[in-house]
Amino acid sequence: MTAQTGTxxxxxxxxxxxxxxxxGRPDHGSSRGAGDGGSPGRVGSGRRREGRAAWILAIPFCxxxxxxxxxxxxxxxxxxxxxxKAKDLRHPFSVNIVGFDxxxxxxxxxxxxxxxxxxxxxxxxxxxxTLLLALAAAVALDKxxxxxxxxxxxxxxxxxxxxxxxxxxxxxxxxxxxxxxxNTVLGWFGITGPNWLGDPNWSMPALIMMAAWRxxxxxxxxxxxxxxxxxAELHEAAAIDGAGAxxxxxxxxxxxxxxxxxxxxxxxxxxxLQVFEEPFVMTQGGPLNSTITVTYNTYQQFGFGxxxxxxxxxxxxxxxxxxxxxxxxxxxxxxx
Amino acid sequence: MRRTTVISVACMTAAAxxxxxxxxGAEDGGSAAGQTGAAVSTxxxxxxITVWAMGAEGDNLSKLTKDFEAANPGxxxxxxxxxxxxxxxxxxxxxxxxxxxxxxxxxxxxxxxxAGSDAIDPTPAQIDKSAFxxxxxxxxxxxxxxxxxxxxxxxxxxxYRTDLAKKAGYDTVPTDAAGLKDMAKAMQTKAGAxxxxxxxxxxxxxxxxxxxxxxxxxxxxxxxxxKKYNFDSPEVLKATQYYQxxxxxxxxxxxxxxxxxxxxxxxxxxVPMFIxxxxxxxxxxxxxxxGFKDKYNVAPIPAGSAGSSSFVGxxxxxxxxxxxxxxxxxxxxxxxxxxxxxxxxYTISTDLPSVKxxxxxxxxxxxxxxxxxxxxxxTAKAPPSFPTWEQAVKGLDTELEKITKTGADPATGLKxxxxxxxSIGTGM
Numbered sequence: 197m198t199a200q201t202g203t204x205x206x207x208x209x210x211x212x213x214x215x216x217x218x219x220g221r222p223d224h225g226s227s228r229g230a231g232d233g234g235s236p237g238r239v240g241s242g243r244r245r246e247g248r249a250a251w252i253l254a255i256p257f258c259x260x261x262x263x264x265x266x267x268x269x270x271x272x273x274x275x276x277x278x279x280x281k282a283k284d285l286r287h288p289f290s291v292n293i294v295g296f297d298x299x300x301x302x303x304x305x306x307x308x309x310x311x312x313x314x315x316x317x318x319x320x321x322x323x324x325x326t327l328l329l330a331l332a333a334a335v336a337l338d339k340x341x342x343x344x345x346x347x348x349x350x351x352x353x354x355x356x357x358x359x360x361x362x363x364x365x366x367x368x369x370x371x372x373x374x375x376x377x378x379n380t381v382l383g384w385f386g387i388t389g390p391n392w393l394g395d396p397n398w399s400m401p402a403l404i405m406m407a408a409w410r411x412x413x414x415x416x417x418x419x420x421x422x423x424x425x426x427x428a429e430l431h432e433a434a435a436i437d438g439a440g441a442x443x444x445x446x447x448x449x450x451x452x453x454x455x456x457x458x459x460x461x462x463x464x465x466x467x468x469l470q471v472f473e474e475p476f477v478m479t480q481g482g483p484l485n486s487t488i489t490v491t492y493n494t495y496q497q498f499g500f501g502x503x504x505x506x507x508x509x510x511x512x513x514x515x516x517x518x519x520x521x522x523x524x525x526x527x528x529x530x531x532x
Numbered sequence: 533m534r535r536t537t538v539i540s541v542a543c544m545t546a547a548a549x550x551x552x553x554x555x556x557g558a559e560d561g562g563s564a565a566g567q568t569g570a571a572v573s574t575x576x577x578x579x580x581i582t583v584w585a586m587g588a589e590g591d592n593l594s595k596l597t598k599d600f601e602a603a604n605p606g607x608x609x610x611x612x613x614x615x616x617x618x619x620x621x622x623x624x625x626x627x628x629x630x631x632x633x634x635x636x637x638x639x640x641x642x643x644x645x646x647a648g649s650d651a652i653d654p655t656p657a658q659i660d661k662s663a664f665x666x667x668x669x670x671x672x673x674x675x676x677x678x679x680x681x682x683x684x685x686x687x688x689x690x691x692y693r694t695d696l697a698k699k700a701g702y703d704t705v706p707t708d709a710a711g712l713k714d715m716a717k718a719m720q721t722k723a724g725a726x727x728x729x730x731x732x733x734x735x736x737x738x739x740x741x742x743x744x745x746x747x748x749x750x751x752x753x754x755x756x757x758x759k760k761y762n763f764d765s766p767e768v769l770k771a772t773q774y775y776q777x778x779x780x781x782x783x784x785x786x787x788x789x790x791x792x793x794x795x796x797x798x799x800x801x802x803v804p805m806f807i808x809x810x811x812x813x814x815x816x817x818x819x820x821x822x823g824f825k826d827k828y829n830v831a832p833i834p835a836g837s838a839g840s841s842s843f844v845g846x847x848x849x850x851x852x853x854x855x856x857x858x859x860x861x862x863x864x865x866x867x868x869x870x871x872x873x874x875x876x877x878y879t880i881s882t883d884l885p886s887v888k889x890x891x892x893x894x895x896x897x898x899x900x901x902x903x904x905x906x907x908x909x910x911t912a913k914a915p916p917s918f919p920t921w922e923q924a925v926k927g928l929d930t931e932l933e934k935i936t937k938t939g940a941d942p943a944t945g946l947k948x949x950x951x952x953x954x955s956i957g958t959g960m
Contacts, residue, residue, distance in 0.1 A: 281959070283649035283919065285628040307930075372789070394787035396937075482735050483787070484933055499620075500923035501645060 276508040282501025291504075298508035308509065310485050311493040317400055318407070318489065319468045319520075326408045326464055327457075330415030335445075337416070338423040349420070353413035360410075364477035367406050368393070393479055396486035403474045403487055411467070415460040422456030423449065458528040462521055469517050567677040569656040569862075577604040577860040583611045584636040586619045589684075589847065592881050593637075599876070600867055607860060627651045632852035634861040637683060640671040640848055644919035647674040648959065653851045653858070654679055659866055667844040668886045671914040675758075675960060680850030681869050684883035686809040687842045687912040688744055689904055690831045691816070693804040699723040705831035709745065709774055712834045716783045719804050728783035730794055730806035731775065734933020739915075739925050740843045741807050742932060746771035747913045750838030754916050759960075761916075761924055761953035764946040771836075772935060772942040779936045786937045795819040798828070807833070809845070810884055810905055830904045844912035846886065884909070920959035927952035 271288070276298055278291040302308050333352050341348055355363065370377045371392040379389030392402040426449055434444045450457075472491040475481050481488035481496075490513050497506035577600075585593045590613030597609040612633065614622055620642065626632045627649055638646065646652050655661070655678045661669055668682035690705050690712070697703070700718035705711075716728030732738040743751070751767035754760065762768075778784040785803075794812070797803040799820045806812075817824050832840045849868055851861040867873055874885035875893035884905060885891060891906045915921055931945035 281919075282624055282645055285624060286630075286649060368789075391787050394789060480736055482933065484734075484937060485930060496926070500926075501919065502923070 272507045272510065275503055276511050278504050280504040280507075282503065285503070294504070298505045299512065301505060302509050302512060307485060307488065308490070308493055311488045311490045314400060314485075314487060315469060315471065315489045315491075318404060318471050319465060321401075322404045322407055322468050322471075323461065323465050325404065326412050326468075327415060327461060329408055329412040330460065331419050333412060333416040334419035334423055337420055349417070352416055355410045356413040358410075360473045360477055363406070363410060368478065371402055394483060396484045399479055399483060399486045403478060406478070407468070407471065407474050411464065415464060418456060418460050419453070422453050426452045454528055455530070458524065461528070462524050465520055465524065466517055469513065469520065567654040569654040572656050572658055572862040572866075573859045577607045577863040579606075579857045579860050580608040580610065581634040581855070581857050581860050581864060583609055583864070584614055584619075584622075584633045585611060586614055586616045586637060586639075586847075589637060589881060589883065590614060595880055596873070596877055597864075599873070600864060603867075604863075609864065630854055632854060634855040634857055635849060635851055635864055637847050638680075638850055640682075640845060640914065640917075641921055643672060643679060643848065643850075644674050644917040644921065644959065646850070647677070647679050647917075648919045651852055651854075652679045653853050653855070653862075655681070656862055658862075659869065663869065663871075663888060664886050665844065665888060665909045665912070667909070667912040667914050668846060671844070671846070671917060672848050672850075674917045680848050681865055682886035683847050683849045683868060684874075684877070684881075685844055685846035685886045685909060686811070686884060687844050687905055687908045688740065688807050688809055688833070689842065689908050690833060691798065691806050691808060691812060691828060692831065693798065693801065693827060694829050695827050696723040696725060696801055696804040705834070707832070707834055707840070709748070709834045709836055713774075713778065713781075713783065716778070716805055717781070720783065723804065724801070725804045726802040727785045727797075728805065729778065730788070730792070730797065730803040731778055731784045731936075732792070733779060733784070733786045733788055733936040734929060734931075736926075736929055738929050738932050740845075742768075742771060742775050743913075743915070744807065744833040744842040745774060745836065747841035747843075748833055748836035748838060750836070758916065760958065761918075761950065763924075763928055763953055764943075764950040767838075769943055769946055772932070772946060775932075776935050776939070776942055780939060784936075799824065810882075810902075813901060814882070830901050832904060832908050840908070840911060842908050842912040844909060844914050846884075916958075918958040918960060920956050924953040924956050927956075 275288075277293055277295060279294050279297075280288065280291045284291050337345055337349060337352075371379075373379055373389065373391035373394065376389075376392070378392070382389040390398040392398050430448050430452075431444055434448050439447065470491045471489045472495065475487040475489055475492050476495070479487045481492055490509065494506050494509040494513070497509060583593065583597070584590070590611065593613075594609075594611045597611060600609060601607050619639070623632075623636070623638070623642070623646070627646065632651060643652075655672070659681060661678060664682050665685060668685045669678070671682055672678045672680050692705055692715075696719060697705075697715070700715065700721075700723040702715050702718065706715055712729075719725040719728045732741045743753075746768045749767040749770050751762075751765055751771065753762055755762035755765075779786045794803070794806055794808070795816050796819055798806060798816050813830075816828065820827065833842045834840065849865050851858065851865060855861045868877075869887055871885070871887050871890040871893070874887045874890035875895060877883060878885055878890070878893070879895055884902070885896070888910075891897065896902055896906070915925065918924070928946075928949040931940075931949045934940040935942050935945045
């Protein structure tokens with residue numbers, strides 16, 4: 197029941213402090229050990245009291261967490277191994293345990309497979325595209341555009357904070373065939389644009405285009421912060437050694453940007469793996485299931501009341517997200 | 533580390549204990565067939581009842597319930613309006629928590645699910661089931677037991693532009709399937725329309741446009757005594773082939789946008805015919821502006837070998853089992869089914885009455901277009917009230933999309949839809 201509200205791309209929760217640490221700032225001089233110099237015994241009892249206070253302060257959170265996060269997770273995990281249907285919700289435990297049946301059923305369902313393939317398509321094309329757009333915009337804002345920088349930054353970020361419903365209405369107009377703005381512009385160059393949302397071959401590219409446009413702003417802001425943390429001295433030193441702009445970007449900026457890149461890539465991938473809103477508001481999974489995604493399929497199964505099967509689908513996507521994230525961490529980890 | 537181990541062992545033990553404690557009892561859900569609710573006391577209604585209703589109905593219902601309160605002094609009807617989008621979840625949660633309202637308006641496709649979770653009360657004998665349109669009454673029946681009443685109804689008919697039809701050489705819509713197709717073709721060739729008729733090319737809810745043709749051929753969506761779905765019968769196949777021919781012959785648009793533009797297309801004449809429900813009258817008149825009323829008309833679905841039939845939808849009213857005021861709840865529902873109340877509700881909401889005699893009211897009887905709907909309702913049919921209906925018919929919608937858009941073989945498509953429906957089961 198957790199995965200169905202996937203907000204594509206936009207990292208949920210507070211954006212944690214960036215893994216980029218500004219060079220020159222010592223991040224290991226913590227205040228630990230700067231105690232009052234009392235006897236070891238007193239320090240011990242003080243610690244214990246502190247510990248108790250910490251627990252008391254933490255208990256409200258722990259209780260809320262257990263009741264509203266941990267319990268639903270356990271419950272949905274349990275559900276994924278049972279044949280729970282909507283009508284069983286009154287007696288959630290009087291259901292049959294079916295082992296891995298729901299998982300095998302999901303994996304052998306042609307629509308779920310189609311959804312998995314579509315999601316893979318969306319992620320494999322969408323994530324690199326979004327990252328590239330974000331990086332390009334960040335570099336442009338960092339180096340190229342000096343006037344009206346704030347305006348551009350706001351403009352690029354605007355789609356992220358705009359409601360998907362409004363975005364969908366506008367994009368449906370843009371993508372209309374014939375008469376949509378995109379096809380009209382293509383027509384000026386003698387290109388006959390496709391029937392974007394009506395053609396099963398073009399509906400997914402249309403959604404990817406829209407998702408990239410909608411989400412690159414977040415990546416851009418984070419990349420911009422990362423770029424600004426690259427010390428100018430390094431660039432100067434490289435320039436003195438005769439490195440051109442491209443070389444400096446490749447060998448100075450990019451390596452220093454790696455933690456940022458990892459962060460943006462992981463959050464974008466997680467968001468895109470759970471893609472739901474775009475097909476939900478634009479195509480309802482059609483035409484011919486060409487834009488049905490795993491999360492959308494899961495949502496449909498919840499709607500049909502197949503809670504067991506839908507929970508199993510949620511866990512499948514969870515496992516995939518975990519694997520993809522682990523791979524990305526391996527790929528882009530800090531090399532010492 | 534050790535503590536984590538202890539905790540996880542404890543958790544696993546707890547989980548194992550919980551797991552062993554579950555499992556279904558004897559076959560639960562679904563009650564015995566053909567039940568009738570206990571009799572309701574006579575006399576005036578008393579006390580307070582809570583009512584849930586959705587959408588525009590929810591907003592307007594309190595205008596109607598005032599009359600009930602006036603007729604039964606001391607009764608208070610509390611109407612809660614809920615948006616359609618959130619309604620199903622809200623009902624499921626309420627049923628799970630045992631916090632249902634006394635009375636509620638429910639979508640016809642939810643009946644199987646709610647009856648299956650033993651949440652709604654069978655209709656008492658005091659309510660005359662023959663007063664309603666037969667197809668509408670069927671939507672309240674699950675496994676032979678009727679739960680509640682059909683409150684208002686809608687059905688699908690053919691909308692057509694009279695001015696363009698005249699150009700195409702037609703005064704009225706032909707009453708046979710082949711004639712309808714000829715007329716749609718003539719709309720293209722003689723009246724200059726881009727598409728002859730707007731039919732939904734698969735996708736969500738397209739079965740509602742297909743089934744009128746299939747029902748007119750005498751199709752039955754269940755078989756084996758109502759125990760199984762029946763999507764691949766010869767009647768459905770015949771209707772599907774007919775439906776497909778509109779797309780293969782280029783009379784209907786196979787790549788129409790996912791969000792249809794029916795009203796503007798109808799008004800500007802690009803698509804001068806379509807099949808839809810009564811709400812479309814006000815919708816096209818709103819887009820068409822003044823005088824458009826006289827430029828279009830409605831006609832019944834052309835007859836097949838079993839006469840003219842259509843799809844009946846609408847909403848029902850049910851009483852929930854854990855109501856504290858069952859007598860008043862049923863009296864309220866019974867009152868809603870009175871012909872006078874039904875026609876008054878039409879004037880408030882323009883929802884069509886489900887009670888046949890309410891159609892004699894001058895407000896309805898004087899409208900020629902409405903009369904077509906009234907006539908169609910007499911033969912219109914509803915899909916089976918299985919809890920899995922929405923899921924099963926989704927498979928049919930998907931196959932229908934392949935059939936219309938890619939020209940897939942109708943027989944193969946229906947067979948696939950049937951196999952899927954069989955593996956889903958009726959859920960009863």
